[in-house]
Amino acid sequence: MKMEKGIQCMFNEDPWRIIEEKYIPEKNRVSESIFSLANEYMGTRGNFEEGLDKNTLEGCYIGGMYFKEKTTFEWKRVGFPNYMNSMAHTTNWLKITVDVDGETFQMDSSSFENYSRILDMKTAVLSRELVFATRSGVRTQLRWERFLSLADRRLGAQQISVKALDHQKPVRLSFQLDATRGNQTEVTKTGIHSDKVSGVSQPDDMSLVMKIRSTGQYYIHRMVIQKDPVLKKCEEEFSASEKVVECRVSFTPEKGRGYVFNKFISVWNSRDAGFPQGLILKENTSSEADEKDEKEILDFIRTNSKKHLSTLSKSNYETLKKMHSECMGKVWDGMDVEINGDVSAQQGIRYCLFQLLNTYRGTDAYLNIGAKGMTGEVYDGRAFWDTESYCVPFYLYTNPEAARRLLEFRYNTLDAARDRARELRYKGAVYPFTTIDGSEDCVVWDLVFSEIHINAIIPFAIYQYVRATGDNEYLFTKGAEVLVEQARFWADRSCFIPYRDGYALNRVTGPDEWHIWTNNNFYTNYMAKWVLEYAAQVVDRMSVDSPQNLDLLATKISLDPDELFNWRQIAGKMILTYDEKLRIFPQDDLFLSMEPFSREQLDPEKDIPLERHWTVEKWYKTDMVKQPDTLLAMFFHRDKFSVEQKTNNYRFYEQRTTHSSSLSPCIHSILACEIGRYDQAYAYYLWASRLDLDDLNKSTHEGLHISSMAGSWTNIVSGFGGMSVTDECIIFNPILPEAWKDYSFRITYQGSVIQVKVDRKQSCYQVLHGKDVKARIKGKDYIISGKSLSVPLDEKFLKRPRLQAVIFDLDGVVVDTAKYHFLAWKELSEKEGIYFDERINERLKGVGRMDSLKIILEKSSRKYSEKEMSELADRKNKAYVKMLDRVTPHDLLPGIMDLFEELKNNKIKIALCSASRNSQLILEKLKVQKYFDVVVTGNDVRLSKPDPEGVLLAAAKLRIRPANCVVIEDAQAGVAAAVNAGMRSMGIGYKMDLHEADSVLSSTKYLDLEKLKMLY
Missing domain, CATH: 2.70.98.40 (Glycoside hydrolase, family 65, N-terminal domain)
Structure with missing residues (x-):
């Protein structure tokens, strides 16, 4: 997250100006980019x-x-x-x-x-x-x-x-x-x-x-x-x-x-x-x-x-x-985003808009948008897939003609894409990974042949454009030709795999360029499937709505009706892997087998940016993600995935993502809005909008991140504003970041200019120019007209959970007494002639004494009475308590004392919930009992974790709603208890073992209040 980077801002905060009052020679190239x-x-x-x-x-x-x-x-x-x-x-x-x-x-x-x-x-x-x-x-x-x-x-x-x-x-x-x-x-x-x-x-x-x-x-x-x-x-x-x-x-x-x-x-x-x-x-x-x-x-x-x-x-x-300046003023009148109450956020988005408005205005259909615009020479002024995925949506809703020009650039270079397909021996058209004039310019061979998903985002941009503008003339005369050629490519590129009983896309690279030449990248497969289906739909539609144009197209490119059947057949059996245990869509066939790596272990000074400090193979072999991949597919097709699916996948991928790409924070912010992590959404928005101003990725000296800037606008409009578009209407599900008093923006939809304003009580909508617009706001249908329409903010959002209390487990979180538990159980097992090892011990984490004993006795050849079991438990406990004499404050796990102090200083309540009946004794030995407002031990509950009885009792004693509590656990049973109680959870340990947790850290030394807040 941004807070971990520790970058000092070089420029004064001001809503309309970028002010530099100190010349720093070693940062000169950064300033040169900023003042472009x-x-x-x-x-x-x-x-x-x-x-x-x-x-x-x-x-x-x-x-x-x-x-x-x-x-x-x-x-x-x-x-x-x-x-x-x-x-x-x-x-x-x-x-x-x-x-x-x-x-x-x-x-x-x-x-x-x-x-x-x-x-x-x-x-x-x-x-x-x-x-x-x-x-x-x-x-x-x-x-x-x-x-x-x-x-x-x-x-x-x-x-x-x-x-x-x-x-x-x-x-x-x-x-x-x-x-x-x-x-x-x-x-x-x-x-x-x-x-x-x-x-x-x-x-x-x-x-x-x-x-x-x-x-x-x-x-x-x-x-x-x-x-x-x-x-x-x-x-x-x-x-x-x-x-x-x-x-x-x-x-x-x-x-x-x-x-x-x-x-x-x-x-x-x-x-x-x-x-x-x-x-x-x-x-x-x-x-x-x-x-x-x-x-x-x-x-x-x-x-x-x-x-x-x-x-x-x-x-x-x-x-x-x-x-x-008058011309610039008119542009601002139509495109400004106004934020009240947060100068940093305001300056960030205005700077993004300023550079976007200067970079491209849509006057030339033979120009595209270079990744750095005209602010630097890295990427050599070439356009990438970023244009359609990030820039087109911005221009589409602020300057639709400019969006059309960007699409026309791809149409004007379609012949070059056909030539490229022939060179690679594929049907249809293959657009270049990077380009200036429509031909391939990339010399990084491992990407140029595998990162082919640009051939899906171009059709998707056409789809977005037509849906938002109703410009069927473009679709029928130009767009459809691009769609058909792209569908032909995907049909030819895919291959039926009998073993999987489906069509695969092998040796591809998705948006995450740290996992290259994979099989069945989820984003690529999902988008390719969608292209095949949409191209067939458009051709069908033309047969009814524009048969003359369809005849011209069929003659020009020899379109065979049988092709549509083939496209649909491939789309219907496209491989889209789902993991039932993790409840996620794995990024590709290899992803779950990659070497685990914890993002929090990266050193901002020694590791960031990774591309300059690490060898290529080091990040290729891990499960670290450069930028959203599976999550990007979920963003583009938000209506096709449930909130539960988004939550599960976001939880899994977010903590593995380094955001080494500038295109990453804005997408995470938008999805965080959708799943209810509003504080995290706001933090990611600041990262996205101020990425260059604060040099957060340490690469501003190379030039500005133009596509990311467009993503920052989408961050506000589609994230905080909750805007999306269906075939029937435009949708808004607005929220308001806590730091803001209100915000407003304007969009153009179906020829009408709509002003949207959101404050702490309501959202307001008004058509400033054009016809009335059908809209769905918070699930209800409305008509937006020239008269201001006010809709109260969602009650659920207004009463959203906020961090008020932290409930700690004891063993493995506050202190590591697990070794004493292990030794006590092992001593007991050996005397009883029962096999016991560390693997069995892992099953005891977070489990109460009697339930732990039952697990151990599964290996026994004899049956024990209740009385005998009670005696065994007492024997184990006496041995354990004797060992506790060795515990001192030095046994506190790293970072825990600092976290206690930080929570107390910020008036966050602290509770302990442990299955251990000796918790009070251990707290006394550690000399930390003064920090705990409530202590719940195995003596206070009947049921062990994963039953939520203990954590719910802690919340009740604290008089705090369960949703406002974060549970810190090192065992899956404890995480499950938090989930069952409706609480947020932070795991300590191995991410795969604790996959149900909202986030997982590899060690307590990385814990701090900011990370706990990011669960909300």
Whole structure:
């Protein structure tokens, strides 16, 4: 959980702003990611204008601009990609250097004070200010500001303000277009991937045209500098070197007067000229492009950028900023999530929304969403299955047109997916694991061939889109073709296994990439089954609702009606394993045989992130889960699984999940809402929404986690808001996190915009635009209209359980006297000639004295009377009590005393419930009796665990409802007693043995109040 990570936040908490008041050089790359800006067309990392010499990742990107590299393998097989595409770092147009009195300012070497950097998310403007103190002793106030316009997507604007506080020393500003750096993560280290076509630096024309050598793509940056009108005298110098265009402005300031300079950038590229991909095809070994196309592109981008910049130069910075901020304001009006009472939660979700709104706006159906957006080069700007699984739902309910564009990207690249299927010798279409242009870019062979579930989430995204929008035109003209080709693939990929009497998907990898090349991954099989069924349903529906489109489709792709029968037959016998004992769906055929590992044993400093500290085989061989797998299937198909099934599987997998993937916390939060673990849901939400702001996974320096940010929105809307959609209506089952006063959000459903607000008493719904909407709220049917509809919060939720008491077992939890029990029973057994060993002793855990004796006597050849049995029990007890003389406070198990103190300090009641009749004596020996409000021993009850009599008696004496009690146990019988009493339970020991417990820790030393709270 987040609390275990101990990461200190670098930024002040504020509902609308990200504020950095201290520059930490070693954390600079984290800050660069956090202060990234984008407008879909282009994006920049939060680099300082003057640049840095080290610990920086310079990043200025243009959507759809990429370079290709030839792949290298020590041994190559069929299906390995020959080339891979990567997002290209383009010209750095941010560059502005400052010299005062002959000294160049730089953050990592200069002296400065009063530093702050602020990202205003409401206006989408980034600013920085400080006072620069030169070695000569003069002080200059500097302020930078910039934005990427949402009103004019090809515009980048900067402003620098200079104020000489105590001097009149010379100042020189250098405004640059700098293309001297390439990507820093190029696999083959081929150097800078772009060549200069032309560079001009003149008073009326400052531009730099570059060509990406390997793809034949072109881009131009053209700039204009506006000097402060109050500046009467200055010197200007213009220069153009190999890959730098520069304008230098030198002047002598008046003391105390401020000077403002503006820099406008116009960016155009070959995609604007009608070439969505490069002129050089991916498999083309030549670096030569068609000269006619090149001339057409160059003429287009030069002409249009010049016209564009001419218009910009007639505007002023404040006017352009106002237009941009007004556009951003309109976006916020439709998509903001408002949280009252919790600034941390508010800032977290707004930051997520801010980056999502900047990353993708749905203007280009040939663009997808890279896993890092345009904030870093890890994953090389490529799109994964995250787009459909996490991003599409966000855009679907906030900007449906953008969601359609994302689906159209897959349709536009369907031919490439068909080509890939043919290459791999499968029918239908196989979409790439990672891509920029629709072709496969992944060179990690163990994933590229096995992690094929992207071919299920794309159809599922189509299903979600159609259900939420009613856009049958898209379904019948484009979506159905994708569905059929995906169904063909799954039918071909599956194989009938006579031994299992079902269809298997062998050698696959699910969302959890720590269990690779498995058989019958539950998520993959379930989703494939669903695709086969849904594709058949859509074709059937088209035969009635759109026969003409079906005829066109059948002709185009040779669709045979017999295929539908085959799909349904395979789906009906798809292997979906269920374990009756554990009452879970095992993640795959091998999962339950993996080496057990306890998540709490991970050291945040030495182990996190695991990928950087562990060898691959170490996590591959354990039952640790990287991210939800089986649980993800349950989230996507929530209406197909009961609350009991979700609870059992969540309980099993949650404690095995490390959340090493940013995609993990939000899904756990949503499911925790559904099963009633509201405190845990809130904790996971904070992890999800603040993952980058607080660098919780220690990877923010690589770039932001865009898909996780989309998941954070779903976390609120589908988790706390309880929103889901069926074929009949939209559903809400809202809850309110305890820390919040209220929250509200807006969604678009079937063309109507619905506002939802939830406070501590009720939830309110209103259609702001569009027609009335049929809804099911807390199980009852309503019509949401233009008039606000109020529905009381569920009484069950309002009276939900909260942790008020902890009931401890004694042996194995507070103290380990089990060895004395074992020795006493063994001594008795040997004298009676009865076989007794440690395996039999395990059965005695949590069991009362007489019941334990009965278990031992099962091995006896003679029968004992009640009187004889009583005498045997007394003999054993006397031997045991004698051994207890050895017990001292040092025998308390690790962490227990600290937990006692923590519980007392937080006014949590403490009870003991033990089968031992000597419990009071042991507590006295341990000197801990003062901590217990209630003690229940074997002398107080008739029935042993798993009967709940003892724990219920403890709760009654504490005057606390059973549901508000947590039982800590090391034996399955004790866990069963807690379950039978309606209490939450924390197990100590082996997870498989205590699988009925709500959570299990390997040792008492990991116990703390926070973990107990997470059971609620």
